[in-house]
Amino acid sequence: MNTRDLAFFRAIVQYKNYTYVAERFSVSQPAVSQAIKRLEREFDAPLVQQDRVHHQTVITRAGMLLYQNAQAIQSSISLAHREIDFSKQSQIRFGLPPIIGALYFPQVAAALLRRGWMKQIKIVENGSVQLLTNLIRGDIDIALIGSPRPLHHQGVEAISLGARPFNVIVSPDNPLAQRQSISFAELGTQQFIGLDGKFAHPEAFRAYCKAAGITPNIVYRTPDIAWLKGIVRENLGLGFLVQDAVSAIDGVVGLKITDQLMDRFNVSIAYRQGYSMTPEETAFVKLLSQMRIPDPMTLTQ
Numbered sequence: 001m002n003t004r005d006l007a008f009f010r011a012i013v014q015y016k017n018y019t020y021v022a023e024r025f026s027v028s029q030p031a032v033s034q035a036i037k038r039l040e041r042e043f044d045a046p047l048v049q050q051d052r053v054h055h056q057t058v059i060t061r062a063g064m065l066l067y068q069n070a071q072a073i074q075s076s077i078s079l080a081h082r083e084i085d086f087s088k089q090s091q092i093r094f095g096l097p098p099i100i101g102a103l104y105f106p107q108v109a110a111a112l113l114r115r116g117w118m119k120q121i122k123i124v125e126n127g128s129v130q131l132l133t134n135l136i137r138g139d140i141d142i143a144l145i146g147s148p149r150p151l152h153h154q155g156v157e158a159i160s161l162g163a164r165p166f167n168v169i170v171s172p173d174n175p176l177a178q179r180q181s182i183s184f185a186e187l188g189t190q191q192f193i194g195l196d197g198k199f200a201h202p203e204a205f206r207a208y209c210k211a212a213g214i215t216p217n218i219v220y221r222t223p224d225i226a227w228l229k230g231i232v233r234e235n236l237g238l239g240f241l242v243q244d245a246v247s248a249i250d251g252v253v254g255l256k257i258t259d260q261l262m263d264r265f266n267v268s269i270a271y272r273q274g275y276s277m278t279p280e281e282t283a284f285v286k287l288l289s290q291m292r293i294p295d296p297m298t299l300t301q
Helices: 003-015 018-025 029-043 061-087 098-103 106-114 128-136 201-212 225-233 279-288
Strands: 048-051 056-059 092-096 121-125 142-147 156-164 166-170 191-195 217-222 239-242 253-257 265-272
Touching: 003 018, 003 029, 003 056, 003 061, 018 029, 029 061, 056 061, 092 098, 092 128, 092 279, 098 142, 106 279, 128 142, 128 156, 128 265, 142 279, 166 201, 166 225, 191 201, 191 225, 191 239, 201 239, 217 225, 225 239, 265 279
Parallel strands: 092 121, 092 142, 191 217
Antiparallel strands: 048 056, 142 265, 156 265, 166 239, 166 253
């Protein structure tokens, strides 16, 4: 089966106009027609029919089934092209979220420097949700990912490194700062400052709110963790962050969450299923596996 024939066919389904598709691909209209006929012979089924009465191009059920699969085929081919193109380079394309990069990645950074690997690693920094998308479509090959539950995603292999609890953070000027812990059921009337959807935090935050039966009043969302802490410090709202991301120098107070949910900040090494790693990438993953992120279920908080 010719992948170019599939490209012609997908365009016919999208535009339903042979002349336009031919012009778009800079080929003759008969070339497009022949491509469709080859596919029909390949699958022994009509894919495209002409409604002469209404002057319409009609895609048959078999054609729609092929179209759905053709999109997956094209995505796989595009991914293969990207992987092969980047395999010609010596770089390791690595996704690193800001919280994991600041808190846990330094454990292995010294070893990377000693081995001279830092120049070889192309680090893409973003939130875990965005990095997972980048990983699946082949823009990066290995990533550290934070997720509210242990990472299970179609097409992705994950090595769990551990999990840490979330905290509610408040300003020292907020009356809640006198508390050591709090339940989400008590927060129904509070204003929140949230992280945007690139991070793993919003999903966990929604789970806590849903379990407590509250509708959170999120007055602002930010893509910047330092900014979130700064706004909370000014007592303009409460925040929700993994416990380890809050330190004394931030000028905010972390409150332990008493709700008995399983949602934690789970840290995993992730890579695509079936991805063939170079020896350097295999060694890199082995080194990342040495990071220690203690599980809160085994600690006294």
